[in-house]
Amino acid sequence: MTTSHHDAIIIGAGISGISAAYHLQKYNEGKTYKILERRQALGGTWDLFNYPGIRSDSDMYTFGFSFRPWGDKSSIAEKAKIVDYLTDTVLEYGIDKHIQYGVHIVKASWSSDQSLWSLESSDGEAFTCSYIYMCAGYYNYDQAYVAPLEGIEQFKGDVLHPQFWPNNADYTDKNVVIIGSGATAITLVPNMAKNAKHVTMLQRSPTYMGSKPAIDPVANNLAKWFGRWAARWWFILSNMLLYWYCQTWPERAKTKIIEEIQTALGSKFDAKHFTPNYKPWDQRVCLCPDGDFFEAMKADKASVETDLIESFNANGVLLKSGKHLPADVIVTATGLKMQFFGGIDFIIDGESLLANQSYAYKGMMISGVPNTFLAVGYTNASWTLKVDLSHRYASRMITYMDKKGYKQARPTVASDLEDIDLIDLTSGYVQRSLGTLPKQSTSKPWRLNQNFILDSLTLRLTSVDDDEMVFS
Numbered sequence: 322m323t324t325s326h327h328d329a330i331i332i333g334a335g336i337s338g339i340s341a342a343y344h345l346q347k348y349n350e351g352k353t354y355k356i357l358e359r360r361q362a363l364g365g366t367w368d369l370f371n372y373p374g375i376r377s378d379s380d381m382y383t384f385g386f387s388f389r390p391w392g393d394k395s396s397i398a399e400k401a402k403i404v405d406y407l408t409d410t411v412l413e414y415g416i417d418k419h420i421q422y423g424v425h426i427v428k429a430s431w432s433s434d435q436s437l438w439s440l441e442s443s444d445g446e447a448f449t450c451s452y453i454y455m456c457a458g459y460y461n462y463d464q465a466y467v468a469p470l471e472g473i474e475q476f477k478g479d480v481l482h483p484q485f486w487p488n489n490a491d492y493t494d495k496n497v498v499i500i501g502s503g504a505t506a507i508t509l510v511p512n513m514a515k516n517a518k519h520v521t522m523l524q525r526s527p528t529y530m531g532s533k534p535a536i537d538p539v540a541n542n543l544a545k546w547f548g549r550w551a552a553r554w555w556f557i558l559s560n561m562l563l564y565w566y567c568q569t570w571p572e573r574a575k576t577k578i579i580e581e582i583q584t585a586l587g588s589k590f591d592a593k594h595f596t597p598n599y600k601p602w603d604q605r606v607c608l609c610p611d612g613d614f615f616e617a618m619k620a621d622k623a624s625v626e627t628d629l630i631e632s633f634n635a636n637g638v639l640l641k642s643g644k645h646l647p648a649d650v651i652v653t654a655t656g657l658k659m660q661f662f663g664g665i666d667f668i669i670d671g672e673s674l675l676a677n678q679s680y681a682y683k684g685m686m687i688s689g690v691p692n693t694f695l696a697v698g699y700t701n702a703s704w705t706l707k708v709d710l711s712h713r714y715a716s717r718m719i720t721y722m723d724k725k726g727y728k729q730a731r732p733t734v735a736s737d738l739e740d741i742d743l744i745d746l747t748s749g750y751v752q753r754s755l756g757t758l759p760k761q762s763t764s765k766p767w768r769l770n771q772n773f774i775l776d777s778l779t780l781r782l783t784s785v786d787d788d789e790m791v792f793s
């Protein structure tokens with residue numbers, strides 16, 4: 322088999338891969354690149370997931386690209402609109418011509434002698450490149466997280482997982498129990514309730530939920546009067562303000578969030594189901610567009626149980642409290658299995674990369690790994706805000722290297738660092754994977770800001786040549 326060479330290879334054709342391609346072709350004119358995508362479709366997350374009601378859980382003005390702002394009047398968008406937006410973007414910028422589908426990269430080896438990456442696919446296809454853009458997302462596409470649900474095989478109805486939703490799933494007029502309380506469960510409840518007899522969300526502990534209009538009148542007026550950029554900035558600033566408020570006055574924020582749910586639910590409100598035992602934004606706050614979750618509860622189509630599972634039986638779930646939840650269908654919305662680097666085996670000059678021994682550099686490169694840019698978004702705001710900034714920075718770095726005649730850029734830890742976790746969320750899926758992820762530190766450039774304004778300043782204005790970046 323022949324080996325094809327490109328200046329840059331982008332792994333993954335999701336929203337991050339498209340952002341990488343746009344920035345490369347705009348700011349590094351003349352560089353050749355290829356996007357390698359293991360699946361047969363564009364869109365990553367937005368193509369993979371098919372469960373009822375799948376939609377964005379942050380506003381599309383900030384989740385959309387900085388270079389092609391979202392233009393639809395609804396700021397919370399369902400899957401089809403997001404896929405259309407991504408498809409239109411790749412067509413508009415000619416990025417589609419650079420995508421090769423069905424290539425699953427499994428190994429990446431760096432040679433310092435040649436200043437070259439060699440990539441290998443699962444069926445033996447080989448590629449070389451000077452730069453890698455890792456845009457492979459953050460979770461395992463083949464396996465979801467399977468919570469230990471002992472005895473679930475006793476249940477005789479259908480058991481569904483949101484990541485592998487079958488096209489023929491039938492829950493019309495059936496009793497559904499959804500196990501979980503994250504963003505997916507909160508999306509599923511009102512959407513399955515439209516056809517199901519009744520949907521029960523069974524949670525171990527409550528999650529923060531907030532209702533927002535799917536069509537935001539302020540954003541739409543700003544877009545009409547001043548253009549889409551104004552709507553984007555409205556969301557950037559209002560989301561940052563909200564996050565800051567929650568972090569600064571967690572008790573006040575908690576009271577306010579719970580009061581709003583109480584108002585939305587009226588007599589259906591039970592504090593036990595809506596009072597989390599952590600502070601707002603210690604885990605992501607889940608969004609209910611137009612209060613759809615609460616509407617389903619008020620219509621008696623949905624309810625919440627906060628309890629532990631005692632056992633499963635042929636026709637439902639027995640709870641520790643002694644209550645039995647009848648079920649024809651059980652949905653295990655128990656989460657994703659996190660995986661960075663697309664499951665690729667990274668080898669640097671013959672040595673395997675030990676990701677958990679390395680540090681994230683400016684939240685977009687990894688110590689010891691040359692010429693590789695990592696697309697990792699925010700956990701407290703839209704993913705794409707950070708990814709766009711990272712790719713603009715990568716373009717600046719490539720331009721700088723070309724100007725100076727450098728072939729290698731390697732983030733290098735120069736002094737002892739105080740370790741802190743890479744992601745400061747207490748959510749189960751984050752906690753389960755921290756041991757496998759790179760670390761961050763208390764000092765720059767090994768610290769993630771999780772703040773768009775600070776990152777905009779750092780990643781747009783500061784020099785790419787600092788003490789921790791070794792060029793050669």
Ligand SMILES: Cc1cc2nc3c(=O)[nH]c(=O)nc-3n(C[C@H](O)[C@H](O)[C@H](O)COP(=O)(O)OP(=O)(O)OC[C@H]3O[C@@H](n4cnc5c(N)ncnc54)[C@H](O)[C@@H]3O)c2cc1C
Binds near residue numbers: 335358425662703
């Ligand atoms: C249901 C759901 C809803 C979400 N909603 C939001 C939201 O509203 N706002 C928000 O900010 N975030 C949201 N997220 C997080 C979301 O996944 C990201 O924001 C964003 O879609 C990630 O884009 P990405 O391109 O980085 O990764 P992905 O969308 O995961 O795409 C990665 C691509 O890389 C490919 N790939 C992976 N490994 C390899 C390999 N080894 N070789 C070749 N190809 C490979 C995959 O097939 C995939 O196409 C959501 C996540 C989920 C699961």
